[in-house]
Amino acid sequence: MTLLARDPRAPFALTSPVMPLERRARGYDWLLIGTALVLSLIGAVLVWAATRDLLRAQGGNPEGFLYRHLFNLAIAAVLMVVVSRFDARLLRLFGPIVYIVSLLGLVAVSVVGSTVNGAHAWIRLGGGFQLQPSEFMKLGLIVGMAVLFAQRSAGRDDDEPPSTLDVLMAMALIAVPLALIMLQPDLGSAMVLAAAAFGVLIAAGVRARWTIGLLILTVVVAVLAVKGGLLADYQLERFSSFTHPGQDTQGAAYNVTQAHIAIANGGLFGTGLFDGPQTNGGFVPEQRTDFVFSVAGEEFGLVGGAVLIGLYAVLCWRSLRIAADADRAGRLVAVGIVCWIAFQAFQNIGMNLGLTPITGLPLPFVSYGGSSMFAQGLAIGLLQAVRRRASR
């Protein structure tokens, strides 16, 4: 037996590897893990369906993206397990580090990053691997804010709202990464970041005047950004194609139109796996990433789409349960993660359904993409760590 196993409060406290399975499994929310896993596996099938014909036409391996998606999932699972073993009380120690490291990633992107689809958001790692630091920043900001509010309110009554200074410090934490991401420019990630931060602010119990004020500020900034040319041309184009979808059937609205055709023709039960003509024909651009929901809509129909939405509901329900049981810091983390996942899923499925404007965002757990998958694995792991701490 090692010393590490005896003292669970020690830093880096890992449970002994010889601990009985039943004890090691204690405290995990298996329903949450199962939901995330099912979503990811559905994602694997959808990514496969979206890419196999195209890969075959190009003479490549039709299962290429399937394997890569599963590989990403495996790494994400490992990350989840490792993070879930952390003691959630150590957040105080790790929170600032996570935040700063994520921020450094964003800074690095502006220096050595490469541009994909108009956003300067990627760091090439060599060997065809790329990292998108803004994905990790979502988690970094949630953890950073949670630690900030927990620290500042230590010893205070839980009912007492955070002070003005607390809120201003939190705003500073939000503003820096938000500005960096807007500069990339990656509007989608910025919106998710704002949504997650907003969730944390609500959960921290800031006064209503702050939350309402921030909402008004957001609207004003958004209006100014559109009028004042702060947004990149392609972003404005996406917005205008959202408001006037018939205008340009070849350019920005093309994605929406094609996704709409695919989903609308899915009907109740869909065309069946691998039988979606719109998907197989490669009509929907970016289908394995931003428009992966259209595969579900076409090939599995309303039933498939509803199952996906239902799974997100379950995921959020389990996470909110964890939030309800957690201590202050853990609750803020859990709520932040819920807001992140829920908003991103809403925004992504919404744009597939022509409900929200196009912003380059992956569907959590489902879309192909390493960085987002890893970040979500870390998030699920963190939720587990929070839960394990609460149930101890």
Next chain:
Amino acid sequence: VANGRRNGPGARRLTIVVVLVASMMLTLAGRLYYVQLLDPNKPVQTAGRLHDGTIVVPAPRGQIVDARGRVLVANTSMQVLTVNRETLQALPDQGTAVIGRLATLLRTTPALLAKEITPCSPRVPAPCWTGQPYQPVPVATNTSTAVALAVSEHREHFPGVALQTVTQPSYPNGTLAAHLLGYTGEVTAADKKATPVLTDADTIGRSGLQAQYDTVLRGTDGKQVVQLTPQGTVAADTAGGNVPAVQGDTLVTSIDADVQKLAEMSLARQIADSRAKGKLATSGAVVVMDPNTGRVIASASYPTYNPQEFIGGISKADYGALTAPGAGDPLLSRAIAGQYAPGSTFKLITASSLVAHNEISLGSSYACPGSLAIDGRVKTNYDSESFGRPLSLQDALGYSCDTFFYAPTAAEYYADQARIAAGQKPTEYLQKTAASFGVGRAPNIDLPADEQAAGSYADRETRRARWLANKAQYCAAAKRGFPDEPNPAQRAYRTALAAENCTDGWRYRAGDNADMAIGQGETTMSPLQLALAYSAMLNGGRIFAPTLGWAVVDGAGKVVRTIKPTVRNTVPVQRSVLNYIADSLQFSRGWAVSGAFAYIGSPVQSLIGGKTGTAEVFGRQDTSWLASWGPLSRDAKGDPHAKFVVVGMVEQAGTGATAAGPMLKRIYDGLLGVGGPAVIPGSRPETSLPKIAPQVRVMSRPAAPRPAARGDAPHPDAMPTRAVRAGASR
């Protein structure tokens, strides 16, 4: 503890989040239900539907031929090497080996070749393929026989690689008449906007006759319709909508290829000779025209370029070499678009004006001192040569005395100043005569407007207008000096000039009028304009809008349009005066005519006349001119006539007699058959149109003739663009 937390104030705040999340999920579910089941206007399934794609079959351009029907611009079949990406991708190694072999063959790198055949997209920067993904990508135009053989003999090594034959304009005589014929380029977006029938697959004339007669030479594109699968691959060639391309019409020109060759050769040789004598001889030009019809027979400019370089897109390196500061501007047609001080050749106009307005008389003689002070400035003859005796106009022209012309033109100036003082308008006879001879106005030849120089002269009004526009600039320059100028003499001169311009730049002086009298100062003309002026001297005063085009002949060999020079105006000078001037400059007068020096003893000396010019350009060596005509003949009335007017100019080459004189002698020897047969039958311009054989129908060819966009393509005109436009949906 757990229960306590669950009911605490923190937990209550979660309710807000729960409501938000639940409403988002419900919204999505509702929208999904609507889109998939309720929406009455469901979008129609498009997958699996074939659509038409149109491949433009570019029409071969029409030919340009010379006055005897010899081809100046032809069409050649070119072997274009294409790569089919779909075939390569299906190979086990995705075509890596084929690309490697092909790169070795084409002397490029596999990486670059692979980039060139990848379709362009936001993620694929140049170099990339700008055409449709389903088209084979051209990777090499004008493929050499060695490459073509290597590919066709070893088909098994080059799957997906094919040779296609395309037609492109070609210049079989290389640089011959390059400036007249002009070059072609690829169609740009601006061209398509201006001329909607143009497509990316077409070639458009960019300069010279290629540009001027583009609509005639262009032809009518054909098209081939193919069916495309949703993925953009060709499913079937549908013969239904196919339209064959119709080649452009043939342009017959008045250019004589042999005379053109002779003119260019003589010009190049003179430049070499002058350089051997230590002159800079940077550039030169020759114009040969028919003074009786206004047709241009030859026009040479040195340095020149090869329009063939522009075919299929000029490379950045080649274009850079043509436009480099040290290259001497080979794209400029100096004979027509260049304007230079004409020097003493301008005395035709001065003499005409002075006699026509009774400022000198043909029966009198006037002094020709070595120098003359006008307005306090001493003006000298060339080399301060002086004649102790008064000269007749005939001798003043022959010996080319400058001071002879200074006195009457200065007198004209003072008379005008007196008129102005009296509140009258100045007569400015010299300027008006110059204008009637076509100085200061584009010659209106059938070439693009920006390829013909108007020439210039100074008068009171333009002087003042320019001063008003530039006064501030002159004064600032005078104040600042020219600190960047390394040469102190130049610096002092330019500063003094700026100071004078600042205060007195509006003033038109007697000296300016005297300068104009001898074709100096602000007087400039193009060699073509000078040829037109001397043509007027020999044809009764008619100033032509000259032409290069003679006729347009359609594919059946039928003349559909004849192009004739028009007479723009007649100079207000009596025929007898023009005859007097022409007779004064006959080379038969021997040493009394400066232009005759090179021709003394030639068997054709008595058949030629001409006026030399030695124009001084500040900071440069003299420009050498000769404006000449021949062979001379007389009609029943005794009026002199000539079959050709030949104007030659060599920049920085010395006097007219030493450079332009010998240069044009070689041309006359060829025209008149001295020391060999005449290069032009009968030593006279061609008078009847050549027979043009009906075109052989070029079979339409459904392929893209453009090379893939290379990253270094410089000129928007030369940028290879996509050759095919897809039809309906994506």
